[in-house]
Amino acid sequence: MIGSRRQILVRKILIWIALILGACFAGLPVLWMVSSSFKSNLEIFAYPPALIDYSFSFDAYKAVLSDPGQLRFFFNSYLVAIMVTICTVVTSILAGYSFSRYDFRFKKFLNLIIIGVQSVPPITLMIPYFGLIVWLGIYNSYTALVLTYMVFTLSYAIIMMTGYFNTLPRDLDEAVMIDGGGSFVTLWRILVPISLPGIVAVGVYTFMLAWNEFLFALTLTRTNDMRTVPIGIHLLMGQHSFEWNQMLALSVLGSLPVLILFLLFQRYFIAGMSAGSVKG
Amino acid sequence: MSEPANIGWEQRKRKLLPYGYLSPTLLLLAALTVIPIGTVFLYSLVDNVIVNPNPPVFVGLDNYEEVLTNRKFRGALSNTMYFSIVSVVVHFIIGLSFALLLNSRLLSANVKAIFRVIYILPWVFTASIIAILWRLLLNPHGVVNFVLLELGIIPELNEWLSDRKLALNAVTFINIWSGYPFYMVSFLAGLQGIPDDLYESGRVDGGNAWQLFRHITLPQLRPIIISLALLDFIWTIHQFTLIWMTTGGGPLRSTEVLSTYTYKAAFSSHEYSIASTIAMVILAICTFVAIFYVRSQRMADE
Secondary structure: OOOOHHHHHHHHHHHHHHHHHHHHHHHHHHHHHHHHOOOOHHHOOOOOOOOOOOOOOOHHHHHHHOOHHHHHHHHHHHHHHHHHHHHHHHHHHHHHHHHHHOOOOOHHHHHHHHHHHOOOOHHHHHHHHHHHHHHOOOOOOHHHHHHHHHHHHHHHHHHHHHHHHHOOOHHHHHHHHHOOOOHHHHHHHHHHHHOHHHHHHHHHHHHHHHHHOOHHHHHOOOOHHHOOHHHHHHHHHHOOOOOHHHHHHHHHHHHHHHHHHHHHHHHHHHHHHHHHHOOO | OOHHHHHHHHHHHHHHHHHHHHHHHHHHHHHHHHHHHHHHHHHHHEEOOOOOOOOOEEOOOHHHHHHHOOHHHHHHHHHHHHHHHHHHHHHHHHHHHHHHHHOOOOOOHHHHHHHHHHHHHHHHOOHHHHHHHHHHHOOOOOHHHHHHHHOOOOOOOOOOOOOOOOHHHHHHHHHHHHHHHHHHHHHHHHHHOOOHHHHHHHHHOOOOHHHHHHHHHHHHHHHHHHHHHHHHHHHHHHOOHHHHHHOOOOOOOOOOOHHHHHHHHHHOOOOHHHHHHHHHHHHHHHHHHHHHHHHHHHHHHO
16 A cells, blocks of 8 residues: 555655755755854855855854843843733733633633733833833833833633633543632642643743844843843944955854754644644 | 621632733723723824924814825835735745645654754844844845855846836845744644544545645645634834835835834834824734634634
């Protein structure tokens, strides 16, 4: 039924060709970026191009890492992303618990709102947002960025968290309730510990989004000591002479945290993503 | 304390509890989503808002008329639609192809794991880094031109991002590159959820690979496909950073999309009423798509 050995061999070869072509499409641009970050700025567009040339050095990395201004961007990005992650995880656990375990009057409506928030274009919020943040007195502060990013991470996080709690049998928490544990105790002692994979997925997703955000980081901050890595890259681009190698080095360094997180947690993350976004 | 009062309190507490758990979320969304949307809607109905010495004047739907009949707006709208529809369609094709490849039974688990990471790579980069990366590659003296010229595919060096005829396709391509892994990952999860016996019985009935794909794989993935495509469509309409940092909407507005147009109207021209009106139009388009998205989610729930 499955075909002769020859056919399988042919099929295998075709699959490998497709696999390698796909890898070139996905990976070569990234490889080129990394290799260019080790070139001198003069050699970036050398003719003919070479993946590695005589100018190979870590100079661009040294320049980025010895510049306190650039390091500050990293510090800000870490601080904001970690705070957003903690706040979003806690808030979404509480909300997910409510949606998964309780029936209440406006449940459907509120659920709808939370799904709907995902589709609100950031640019729509942009104009009044600026005024609101100034009015609240948090313009150019970490608080403004953290609260803003939570708006964009929270709804998906809640959907993911609710989906995860829904997969856990209700008998578990009912047993604790009967033993006299309150509802918060049940959540904290029973559901949270066994939901760790789902929580990790929410956390990684939130961190990635917060680490990468650009539009609001650009508009809600004024001074460079409040700005994050994506804005740092943007600022380097705006300078008179393009320091390509430094921009690329900053980009590589700026991508590492997300890449590492992703590689470490990809299993959880992919499972959580698909549980949340698309319940197939 | 009397017994019934106590029970009443307990009951009320139980009723309020779910709202208690939801309160941080609701507070945040009310303050930072509902109020701003209300404000932007009000702005779209008046003239002279924010930085304007004259007092605001209520003008009703005049701003909408002005925006909808504006040639620049229509250009931005059609660019947005082209950018979004092409992105969604190609994302789907590439995402599904890669997912099917990575799901092949002829490959070992290790090979799959390695290639999965390579294929996901574009996803971990933020839009501003993707913009830099492709500005490097698509530079007139960059490596893409070099390779295409050497292979004889193009006759001369192309200015991918600053040629009016090429720029929109170039930014669409970049968006395709950066967005397909989301589909791939979801399809991979979806494919693993299709029970093997469906294929077994399909093969017993004499179906070939294409028929199995057409009659088993695609229908099984249908709910995933619909929600992914709708979500991606909404996200692509939002896309700002990638275009802002590659072409800035140029050259000659050839890559101007609704989000960059709004941003310029607000923060370069300071026409906040007009910008708010465009922002409301974007919201309306997204809400329209979102209705279908919510419906598909609901169907998946049931």
